[in-house]
Amino acid sequence: MDTNWPIRVSDLHKSFGAIHAVDGISLRVAAGEIFGLVGSDGAGKTTTLRLLVGALWPDAGEIAIAGYDMSRQAEQARAHLGYLSQRFSLYEDLTVLENIRFFAEVRGLSTGEWLPRSMEILDFVGLAEFKDRRAGQLSGGMKQKLGLATALVHRPRILLLDEPTTGVDPVTRQDFWQLIIRLLNPDAEDGVAVVISTPYMDEAARCNRIGFMRAGRFLLEGPPSALCATLEGRILELRGQPLRLLRRIAGQDEDVEDARAFGDRLHLRVREKRMKAVLRRLPRRIRAGGGSLDDLRQVPPTLEDVFIDLSEDVL
Ligand SMILES: Nc1ncnc2c1ncn2[C@@H]1O[C@H](COP(=O)(O)OP(=O)(O)O)[C@@H](O)[C@H]1O
Ligand SMILES: [Mg+2]
Numbered sequence: 001m002d003t004n005w006p007i008r009v010s011d012l013h014k015s016f017g018a019i020h021a022v023d024g025i026s027l028r029v030a031a032g033e034i035f036g037l038v039g040s041d042g043a044g045k046t047t048t049l050r051l052l053v054g055a056l057w058p059d060a061g062e063i064a065i066a067g068y069d070m071s072r073q074a075e076q077a078r079a080h081l082g083y084l085s086q087r088f089s090l091y092e093d094l095t096v097l098e099n100i101r102f103f104a105e106v107r108g109l110s111t112g113e114w115l116p117r118s119m120e121i122l123d124f125v126g127l128a129e130f131k132d133r134r135a136g137q138l139s140g141g142m143k144q145k146l147g148l149a150t151a152l153v154h155r156p157r158i159l160l161l162d163e164p165t166t167g168v169d170p171v172t173r174q175d176f177w178q179l180i181i182r183l184l185n186p187d188a189e190d191g192v193a194v195v196i197s198t199p200y201m202d203e204a205a206r207c208n209r210i211g212f213m214r215a216g217r218f219l220l221e222g223p224p225s226a227l228c229a230t231l232e233g234r235i236l237e238l239r240g241q242p243l244r245l246l247r248r249i250a251g252q253d254e255d256v257e258d259a260r261a262f263g264d265r266l267h268l269r270v271r272e273k274r275m276k277a278v279l280r281r282l283p284r285r286i287r288a289g290g291g292s293l294d295d296l297r298q299v300p301p302t303l304e305d306v307f308i309d310l311s312e313d314v315l
Contacts (some may be wrong), residue, residue, distance in 0.1 A: 005064075005191040006031055006080070007052070012049055012061035014216075021047040022058070023216030028154040029209075032184050032191025033159065036207035038198055038307075043124050044216040045197035046086055049162050052195065053083045066157060071259050080154035086163050086197075088147050092136030096127055096146055103150040114153070121149045125179060141172030148179060159183065161196040165203065177206060201303045210303075212310055219310050224303055231301035231309060236268040240286065249289045253278060260308060267305060305306055 007029040014022040021044045029035045036046040050056045052063060054074045063070035065077035090099050104114035122128045125145040130138070134141060135146060144164055151159065161180075165173040184191040196207065204210045204224065211218035212227075220227055240246050247266055251259040255274035260267050270278050275298060286293045 003115050004030065006066050007035075007195065008062075009052065010062045012048070012051055012063065013059045014051055014056060015059055018256045020216045022051060025211075025213075025216070025218065025219075027195075027211060027218075029158075029193045029195060031193050031211040033208045034180065034184060034194040034196060034206070036196055036198060036204045036210035036211055038201075038204040038207075038210045039213035040199050043213040045213060046162055047216075048213075049083070049160050049195065049197060051086075052160055053076055053081055053253040058224040063278045079154075082151035082154070082159045084147050084151045084159075084161045084164055088150075090143060090146060090150075093134060095132050095134055096122065096138070097131040099146060100149055102155055103152045107154040109154060117153060117155075118149075121152055124152075124182075126175070130296075139310050141175070144168055144172065144176060145179070150174070152183075157192055159192050159194045161194065163197050163199070166199065173203075177203070181206075182277075201307060212282075212307060213309075220306070227306050228301045228303060231269070231305055233298070234270050234272065235299050235301045235305050236270055236275070236278065236282075237295070237297055238263075238266040238268060238282075238293070239264065239295040240291055242291065245289060246286060246293075249285055249291060250282060253282060253285070258308060262304070268288050269305065269309060 006029045007027070010026045012022050012025045015201065025048055027035060037048060047056065051058050052065070054070050054077065065203050066080035068077035091102065094102065100118040102120065104118060109117065119128065122131055125144055125148055127142060127145055127149065130142065138146065148164065165176050180194060184194065198204060207224065209221065209223050210227070211221040238246060238250060243261060243266065247259050247261065250256050250266060250268050255271045255278050256268050256278055257271055258269040279296065283293050283296060
């Protein structure tokens, strides 16, 4: 087993008719590392993950999971994989424990093994006291946690999660991430290698590395801090009234490439090396235009800024 790179993927391609759902994806993920597939609907995240679990056959490219070649040793590869699909389903009429038992048996755990392991994993996800509740009676967040538990029952070294937090409330999202982070650093063992897909930038920021996906490709790939650094010194935050007027005035500035609302403020992306010029003249223009300025300052770029920048390049 290749312990350095539990996940190795090179130049993966998959088309559905004329649609290139995955169009040349390469990635490596180390143990204890979390890689984010970040992109909006249709970017190719689910197809990539389905190729990684061997649920789909690639048109071209190579996949090695725990050192096993997916095209020749799929069964050995899958034994190391835990997968939570985007629309996974539990057996709603079965209890929490019965659901785990089902997935444990599918994974070949013996009776002696599955019960202690199930209790351990339910404890881990915080569902131990609900073990006798029917899955259909769980809240959305609890269902997601049970889904995670079923994916972990056989102690996989590699975990693939397809938008596990889409549509769940912010508190549950937070809980869910705490669980994933704990998986990365289990005591005295190598951590799990995780690939997670998400449309959310705040989640992308929590990954060790991300790939911004669009049309089956990575537009940009790397650690969030490195991606943000590409826009260093080019983001201004502006607060004042009325926001729409400020946005129009800022947007008309020859050195402002983009002006966008971020809650109650604006983020401006400034042309390279033009920051000083913009900081000097924008307050004057806003006053002349009848707006009031509360604050204008340079801020560190966020992933959202990077993503917006990218989206425009491609349009
Ligand atoms: N089984 C399929 N048959 C035909 N087209 C598909 C199939 N699965 C995905 N696609 C298409 O491939 C593209 C990528 O889809 P998907 O991987 O589901 O993206 P994401 O998960 O990022 O939303 C989309 O254009 C989608 O419509
Ligand atoms: Mg998807």
